[in-house]
Amino acid sequence: MKDSLTTVVRSLIFVAFALILCALVFQFAGYNALTMLWAVADGAFLRSGAIEQSLRWALPLFITAVGVGISFRAGFFNIGAQGQFYVGAICAAFAAEAFKGGPAFLVIPALLISGMLGGALWALWPGLLRLRSGTDEVITTLMGNFMAGLLLVYVTSGPLKDPSGSGQQASSRPLDAAYRISDSLGLSPTIIAIAAAVGILMWLLVNRTAFGVLASLAGRNGTMVEWQGARLWKLGLSSFLISGALAGLAGTIEFMGPNGRIASGFLPAHGFTAILIALVANLSVLGTAAAAVFFGGLASAALYLPIMAGLPAAAIDIINAAIALFITARSKLVDRVLRFGGRPS
């Protein structure tokens, strides 16, 4: 209990440090830092309707980030969430073409499943390469992101091209309204239900199954688990596939929900924000939910800032980058602050 509390406090301190750093940057850039931070808070959570907007961004991010957390726990640094997110959306879009005209209660689940399979497929080959020949999954999944991005350009300007498109950004033909799971605002009972189901299932998997315990042991010390008789590849590959499937599911939700189509280069930062969320949450499922709401809020504020407050949307990128900086540096400073007044157990 104390452990998880420490984790929460640590993450909050990371974020606080990052915000202070950003305030300094804004101040130097000639903005009023306090106004800027206030506008971010306002855009994310305070103004009316802000919470709904933040959740619209938070839920898909949560789904992807939970998956990232599961692969990280098992010791696989799957940083290919972005590519898996794209491939999931692409597979769902192809499935939508194939199943066109079918009854919605069959087609909608079929599309969701196709998206998950697509995402899992995009995690399968780096996983196999790692387990078969030891190829570093950080490199392969990173390359996979670029490949998926190019694949998206191809399908949206080739096989799935919307002939009526204006041409500025290639995109697919829109999904039939019957199969949409939300309007363009992007928050609907279906999406909330999917995110909740993912959250509960993954929490159970991580905290209440033998798999969860063993995968976590394997992630920290694979050799030890091998000497216990576990088959590492089984634990590792399934974690990898789950993370891919969830990223694919998030891509499918964006396709079937708020976007209604896929466009080349859409949501280019989704996967990386999800990794950041998983790290801020220290890979816990509940922590991921909280962090996703926070980063969802930032994403929503990014749209609000230029329109409502006349401030650059890039402010949000700076905040994200600052948080990433502190999280990845595993700041000793924060550990010292936490130790203050008592020894760590």
Added chain:
Amino acid sequence: MSNPPKPALECRDVTVKFGDVTALSDVAVSFAPGQIHAVVGQNGAGKTTFARVAAGLVQPTAGAVDVMGEEIRTGHVSQSRAAGVELVHQSFALPPSFTVAETMEFGATGKGGIYSRKSLAEKWQSHLAGLDVQVDLNRRIRDLPIETQQGIEIARALVMDARVLILDEPTAVLSPSSIDMLFARVRRLKERGVTVILILHKIREVLGIADTVTVLRGGRKVEGPLPIAEVSAERLANLIVGDAIAKTLDRHERDALVGTKSPVGEGAGHLENAKGPSVLSMKAVSTRPDSEGTALDSVDLDIRPGEIVGIAGVEGNGQKTLVRAISALADLASGSIRLAGNDVTGEPLAARRAIGLRIIPFERNVEGLSLTSSLWQNWSARELLQGRLLRLIRPSAVREACDRSLKDWSVHYHNSAQKAGSLSGGNAQKVILAREVDREARLIIAAQPTRGLDIGATAFVWQALRQARDRGAAILLISSDLDELFDISDRVVVMLSGQVNGEFRAPFDIASVGAAMTDAAARTSA
């Protein structure tokens, strides 16, 4: 000239702290020149830290070090070396792909440059010969037996005209006959005027070689340097163990723990108890060569219920591969393995564990425990792997079971959520015992189960293995400590170059076991 000679090495109130841990506490000791000094103590007594302070590898928190009466700057290897202090580490680190001559040239001087192998070999030939290291200087380090590597390490330390040579546990890796050769070499160094400080942990070795002995316990100096003629083995044993623990040990156990005399084993033997069909039966097992150790070459091994079979051998003669082969972690080239009557030759480790195989692995902190995971996760791993991966568990129930088990094994810990890495070596080993030594255990492999443990923890592990044996489990004990092997084994099997090279029954004869360890007839050079 009436002054007594200045001490070769003197530590004045040296204290070393690593964080919260005090490794050495106000140690004041002075070693006379030209003698052989032994420093003894159990694991964790501070022997190695003392050596590292003298060699400049550790900066003491307080205190000073004098060499030949001159104070040196502590914490700098270069300063210690310039003053003539050299340390040969416990696990020496010669570059395996270098030839002997290259090792001498670059290891000793640290200089690079263009050279010819032939000229290097000529240059170092006489230096090595002068120290009785007979070796072809163009051979690579990795192809040499361990005792020759040690000789080269000593020769390398002496290149810089060392006046004080510290050898950290030099006997730990050697067979009995190689120990005799090492001691002969040490005596010749003394004749040359070198002051030798030997870190040892067996009393009979101390009595056999040293002029004085100094005892450390718990980071403090207990006694010393005492002239060897003035101490009895009995007194030395009590000094090392400490009165508190000495009372809890029977005399026989204590003697085995501190290596008072040549071990012979319990004599009585439990072999009458060892009845029934073999629990482990290996027939002509050979493994494919891999990077992790000497391959097995047609090994036959049978262990029956209720016996402890010890595997003796100089490290690196296939003991690791033996454990890995039984654990399905090495590829068999030929042969078969049966476990409790089942042919498990092609079966994975999980299936073998289900039949009752348990493993206390060599590397406690790598193969045995995940140091950054919680105690309950480490403890429960074996049971969790017995069933389906996706079955639901209740962590609170697992943690309660873990608490009960760890209490039974008298592990000292705060709560089961603490990280395994926060435990001492002895407690960490007890967690592994709690996991591996259960009622269903049929064959327990104990690989170096007491390495690095203090005397209390070592006695605990021995007791646990004996109890498991008395319950009817078969135990395979791998150890490089002959005292340990002889004390608790019912049979001892010697391994050499991946083969079984002899089998012995109590009472054990250290000379013949030692001969089998090195195959003295075949290998005379060292």
